[in-house]
Amino acid sequence: MSENEDDVINGIRAGDEDCFIRLVDMYKKRIIALCYSYTEDSHEAEDLSQEVFISFYKSINDFRGDCSISTYIYKIAVRKCLDFKKKRSMKDMLRGVFRDKGKEDELDEKIFIRQCIDELPKDIKIPVVLFYYVGLNQKEIGNILNITQKAVEGRIYRGKQKLKNKILKGGDTVCSKSQII
Structure with a gap:
């Protein structure tokens, strides 16, 4: 994990909303694209991507830094997409x-x-x-x-x-x- 990623994670853990907003801005398009590949609906993809970021935020204290932030977010996104797929x-x-x-x-x-x-x-x-x-x-x-x-x-x-x-x-x-x- 890079020094910049450490700062972002620590900022989010400290409740810094700007850090979380920056993180969402960095990954939003890619996560929506991933979600869209499962939903084929832009509104569903946006909703699902929001769930991904909410899950990330809720699990921030579980993030150990064994992988990059992007990898951690993508793991969450893939799990969310697979869950969505089961339901639909x-x-x-x-x-x-x-x-x-x-x-x-x-x-x-x-x-x-x-x-x-x-x-x-x-x-x-x-x-x-x-x-x-x-x-x-x-x-x-x-x-x-x-x-x-x-x-x-x-x-x-x-x-x-x-x-x-x-x-x-x-x-x-x-x-x-x-x-x-």
Whole structure:
């Protein structure tokens, strides 16, 4: 943990609202992007990201500094997203897609790709989403999931292969090979 991170954590623990606001400002966009990859709804993603920061604030005294603040926040976010996913059915998720898009072809493609991602095993899906949708690097993902960078690389590779196979076997879908991760 860097000296700057120590100052932020100590400030938050001391009740300094400005430190907490700065921290939220630093990570808000990335956390919303991660949450959006699970919710497919901007309002839901914002609500979920607020829950992430509330959980972070409530657990600040549990933070030991074994990892960076960002890793700790992402761990909370992934747990929140997985909890959200358990509570929400695929049917509800697809309703959100229908609300957002107008063109039938784009809709079919988005639904199909989303279904393919949702069908990935959890241990593969999480690294794929964090890498391709949130933009984290493999080392950061490894820290969040408590696995090696090599394991992350392997899971992303397997996820990419599984997605390609599913999408290419999709038959009459409108997605092209260039749109595959």
